[in-house]
Amino acid sequence: MKVLIIGGVAGGMSAATRLRRLKEDAEIIVFEQGPNVSYANCGLPYHIGEVIQEEQDLLLQTPESLNARFNLDVRVNSRVLSIDPSAKTINVGDLQGGTEYEESYDQLVLSTGAKPRMVPIPGLERAHVLKDVGDAVAIKKLVDEKKIKSAAIIGAGFIGVELAENLQHRGIETTIVEFRDTILPQFDPEVIEPMQKVLVDHGIKLALSAETSEVLPDTLVLKDGRVIPADLVVAAIGVVADHKLAVDAGLEIGSAGGIKVDDQMRTSDPNIYAVGDAAEKTSALTGEPQMIWLANLANRHGRLVADVIAGEKVSARPSIGTGIIGAYGLAASLTGLTEGLAIRMGIAHSIIHLHPSSHAGYYPGAHPISIKVLFSPETKKILGAQAIGFDGVDKRIDVIATAIYAGLEIQDLMNLELAYAPAFGSAKDAINQTGYVGDNVLSGKTETVQWHELEALQADSHVLVDVRSASENETGAIPGSVLIPVDSLRQHLAQLEGRNVIVHCAVGQRGHTAVQLLKGHGISAKNLDGGYTTWSQGTLARKRAAQK
Numbered sequence: 001m002k003v004l005i006i007g008g009v010a011g012g013m014s015a016a017t018r019l020r021r022l023k024e025d026a027e028i029i030v031f032e033q034g035p036n037v038s039y040a041n042c043g044l045p046y047h048i049g050e051v052i053q054e055e056q057d058l059l060l061q062t063p064e065s066l067n068a069r070f071n072l073d074v075r076v077n078s079r080v081l082s083i084d085p086s087a088k089t090i091n092v093g094d095l096q097g098g099t100e101y102e103e104s105y106d107q108l109v110l111s112t113g114a115k116p117r118m119v120p121i122p123g124l125e126r127a128h129v130l131k132d133v134g135d136a137v138a139i140k141k142l143v144d145e146k147k148i149k150s151a152a153i154i155g156a157g158f159i160g161v162e163l164a165e166n167l168q169h170r171g172i173e174t175t176i177v178e179f180r181d182t183i184l185p186q187f188d189p190e191v192i193e194p195m196q197k198v199l200v201d202h203g204i205k206l207a208l209s210a211e212t213s214e215v216l217p218d219t220l221v222l223k224d225g226r227v228i229p230a231d232l233v234v235a236a237i238g239v240v241a242d243h244k245l246a247v248d249a250g251l252e253i254g255s256a257g258g259i260k261v262d263d264q265m266r267t268s269d270p271n272i273y274a275v276g277d278a279a280e281k282t283s284a285l286t287g288e289p290q291m292i293w294l295a296n297l298a299n300r301h302g303r304l305v306a307d308v309i310a311g312e313k314v315s316a317r318p319s320i321g322t323g324i325i326g327a328y329g330l331a332a333s334l335t336g337l338t339e340g341l342a343i344r345m346g347i348a349h350s351i352i353h354l355h356p357s358s359h360a361g362y363y364p365g366a367h368p369i370s371i372k373v374l375f376s377p378e379t380k381k382i383l384g385a386q387a388i389g390f391d392g393v394d395k396r397i398d399v400i401a402t403a404i405y406a407g408l409e410i411q412d413l414m415n416l417e418l419a420y421a422p423a424f425g426s427a428k429d430a431i432n433q434t435g436y437v438g439d440n441v442l443s444g445k446t447e448t449v450q451w452h453e454l455e456a457l458q459a460d461s462h463v464l465v466d467v468r469s470a471s472e473n474e475t476g477a478i479p480g481s482v483l484i485p486v487d488s489l490r491q492h493l494a495q496l497e498g499r500n501v502i503v504h505c506a507v508g509q510r511g512h513t514a515v516q517l518l519k520g521h522g523i524s525a526k527n528l529d530g531g532y533t534t535w536s537q538g539t540l541a542r543k544r545a546a547q548k
Contacts (some may be wrong), residue, residue, distance in 0.1 A: 067136055
């Protein structure tokens with residue numbers, strides 16, 4: 001058996017090494033157009049920021065080490081120019097020798113990855129991209145030589161935010177330009193606002209709802225007329241599947257824009273497979289094809305393809321899409337559907353927000369975590385979650401991702417037995433609390449109102465009651481609210497009788513108590529989901545997007 005693999009890094013190298021373990025007698029050749037076949041592309045921004053100091057630390061394997069351990073024929077600086085599926089051959093260009101040659105195959109694996117999205121902006125050819133080790137080295141060289149004092153990053157996705165932090169760390173005045181309303185638009189606005197605040201507090205400038213008009217020699221001009229200092233410009237506008245070889249070979253491209261594959265990662269040609277960022281995935285939540293740019297899926301599907309080629313009966317599971325990003329110690333994570341995506345796809349959903357502590361509040365060092373969870377009001381299944389905070393975010397989102405994978409219902413979270421000690425969690429963990437809040441909503445015990453619905457309801461004669469303490473109210477209040485602390489609520493029932501009441505506290509817990517109290521006296525009331533904290537984060541995100 002002769003297997004050719006086009007592209008290395010996560011998907012290609014996982015396929016190659018797994019196949020060797022299964023088939024010692026197979027001929028396996030890997031082609032990589034760059035000089036490095038196995039490197040940590042997620043670490044590239046941190047090399048620029050000198051968190052990862054040595055370039056060598058980004059390189060995981062070399063052609064020599066892969067040949068010694070796995071007997072792989074790894075050919076770097078080798079660009080595959082074309083595929084002939086009928087003849088089962090590829091045409092390869094040797095970028096160092098300047099020659100071309102043909103190579104036959106029995107099975108072919110495409111791991112061509114993604115490429116930076118570029119848009120028609122005058123002068124954008126001056127911009128750098130951050131795709132591989134060479135790009136990181138080039139940007140770091142400019143920083144090391146102190147040739148840049150200011151930088152503009154076009155795009156506020158994961159790479160854009162990570163790079164901004166690392167450039168600012170190196171003393172460079174940095175601006176992120178994003179044409180949408182918030183950074184990291186994968187998240188909902190009220191969830192990601194704390195990350196925006198952290199970036200701004202550390203000196204990074206945000207130009208939101210902004211489009212680039214032109215890139216000049218040392219500035220970047222926005223369509224609204226603003227001029228951004230930019231000795232360095234980095235285009236981090238996003239990525240698209242690098243599937244030109246597949247298109248030219250007549251392979252089918254899916255509706256999400258990647259190479260269409262079945263559950264064994266097989267393309268429309270039975271002898272050609274595709275893995276990694278070039279290939280589409282199937283959403284476990286919607287059943288629709290989607291692009292998920294995650295190294296863990298590339299590794300997993302590379303391994304799966306090797307199993308399939310070796311004759312194993314395996315198939316890929318639909319994907320959830322779980323990710324995390326950190327900046328200045330703050331972590332933001334998500335899994336599954338967001339509210340924005342659920343709305344766009346017309347998926348019925350209920351929402352809960354809560355703000356528990358990372359561990360027991362009486363033990364030093366506890367930090368608040370903001371958690372948002374979507375679940376189906378019909379099936380009760382969890383649809384997605386987002387979380388942000390300085391501690392404990394990763395383990396909470398991983399638990400919820402596992403719950404989604406297992407098909408758990410929102411109320412099942414109440415009963416999960418999770419590790420507890422005061423330094424690590426709470427007796428009533430954030431995950432258990434999520435289940436309790438979900439149960440209250442699902443069972444109808446507490447009807448809730450979302451932060452972005454409040455203004456319209458207030459205009460429609462609903463009275464908003466702030467049940468926090470007077471001292472809390474003095475630090476900030478929702479316009480139009482009436483202060484009646486929950487402990488004195490029973491003394492003010494007469495003024496609320498016959499009214500459409502919405503209550504709110506800081507995070508929702510006292511609001512739930514107030515709703516139950518009012519219901520016990522025959523007064524209908526709703527709770528502002530997530531309380532003042534969620535409302536303020538969402539409102540700040542809106543204001544930030546409108547600032548110029």
